[in-house]
Amino acid sequence: MMKLTVWGGAGEHGRSAYLLNGSQVHLLLDCGVKKEGAGDYPMIQQEQVPKLDAVFLSHAHEDHSVAIPLLYRLGYKGEVWTTRETAAQLTAYFASWKEYTARVGAVLPYMEEDQLAIRYRYLEEEGDRLTWFEAFPGVKVMWGRSGHMVGAVWFLVEAEGKRIFYSGDYTSESLLLEDDSPALADKPSSTLLDLAIVDAAYGTDPNSQADKLRQLEQQIESTLHSGGKVLLPVPAAGRGQEMIVWAYRKWRNVPIVIEAPLIEGMKRLRRRSEWLREKDSGLELRKQLELVLNRNDWIMPASETERESLLQTHGASLWFVTDGMMQSKLAQWYYQQMSGDIRNLVLLTGHVSQGTFGHRLLQHPASYGACSVRKIRYKVHQGLADVRRMITGVPALHTVLVHADKEETDRLQACLTDELRDPRIQIHSMSIGEEVCF
Known part of the structure; x- marks a missing residue:
């Protein structure tokens, strides 16, 4: 059995951070901030940080990345797996966040040395997109372009007999950027994934x-x-x-x-x-x-x-x-x-x-x-039709809808649950601190 714990990003827009704990494997998907007030950070369980085997970073935007130095401040010794392009952008995002906190009179909870301590593993150098590779013993990973920004990706992770999909921030409607459809990824077509964490930032908005x-x-x-x-x-x-x-x-x-x-x-x-x-x-x-x-x-x-x-x-x-x-x-x-x-x-x-x-x-x-x-939105995330298409193409026993406020996520959950035809599938609307076992 594995467990997802929401450190941030579900039932809210911002500070995406999703902890995956198994008996031997401990992974974190993203670690961002929320640009409100003095800045909101993920609800990090400090005792879990030294146990982490790896952090997988979907893209550079602050709501997914800027709390990563805090992990190193709290004792993380591992690597951040991301694209080379994302890593190249992070210095600017860290500097921008430092300026923001100074402007609102807040104190950064980490030092520059924590930012400099980050060690990267570049996905492109470990394996081609849409190809499984062993990240380290017991953990296999696949990645693909998510269409959200240059360097942005989604992940498929296999660990302890479980398969997990994380969309990151995803759109198939970018004017300029390509996305690799996770529905076309090499995975057993007859088998449901165990967990899918899906960008649903636009909730029930039906517009293309x-x-x-x-x-x-x-x-x-x-x-x-x-x-x-x-x-x-x-x-x-x-x-x-x-x-x-x-x-x-x-x-x-x-x-x-x-x-x-x-x-x-x-x-x-x-x-x-x-x-x-x-x-x-x-x-x-x-x-x-x-x-x-x-x-x-x-x-x-x-x-x-x-x-x-x-x-x-x-x-x-x-x-x-x-x-x-x-x-x-x-x-x-x-x-x-x-x-x-x-x-x-x-x-x-x-x-x-x-x-x-x-x-x-x-x-x-x-x-x-x-x-x-x-x-008026310019779409860089997913709305109703997009989420519906994704959960059909990447079906999972447990699908967690993320990146929108709780009320809107509840509405989307109700809409999608009404459409379900497989009684094994559960669609979740979660909040920070909540858990789901799978």
Whole structure:
């Protein structure tokens, strides 16, 4: 028998951390933070940390990665298994989290030496994607691209006679990034997995990416038609690059201002063609990235003076700035410059944690300025149809739905349970600290 203990990430959005304990094997899937208040960390059971054999990291985003140094502070001596691309991104995410905690007056629970103590094992060097390999005696692993960001993966793990699937953050609808369908992985088709931990961040939302893009296009077109500016706060890596390419295709004659970190992310994508979609051919997508990077009419400001000048010069225009939750000084500076004009729009396209500036704007926009504030998702996670497809393709005796608040997860659980035809299968909506044996 093995046991899953939720240290974070189920019944909430953020601080993903899932402990797998067997009689001999002890594994952790991700170890992230939640960007609320002073920062919420996983509910780590300190006595379990020295027992861990390995940590498997799905991707670099802070809600999956930034508490890893805390494990080393608490006595972890092992390795972090992830992709080389994810490991390369982590330094920036650790630095960003350090800046965030300083800004809110919180104290990091770990030191720089703990960050430097992290030892990585690169998945690409241990085994090809969609191929089983022995990570260490008694544990076999398979990995595949999850489509969420460059370097992001899902895992299949075999240990103590059990097979476990962890989706990480998953989407099959990325404009740029390829995903490897776990349904096609080499596993007994007639046998249920023992456990599946499945990204269900969008809960019962039935919309496809095409639906969301139509909604986004309509909102942006309306603002541009009125002569307004559209401020698009996005993460430095992930959906930001996809939305820039999408905007380039849709609005070739509209001025587009892009902050430097997003361009750096675009260049990284161009260099990492192994993560790009194959259906559209990697060459074609590389050409699209080249066209965007070589475009003459988008602008990358280098100073506040230049930003002020551009704001004065351009009317109807698109502005891509880093920090999807608008916690950064730069995102808030842009808002202050644009908020006085009712024609302008702040368009939030991802999760905004409670207490963040983006969340406060959504709740009480009139308290801060005259411009409009809207939220329309650009999909980088799974909703109802996606989760349904995943649990059909990767069926398990126990499926745990994660990455959404408890109320929404309960609704999704009820919906999916009503559709079950196999009495052996259980679908779980869990909370931090809860366990399931399998």
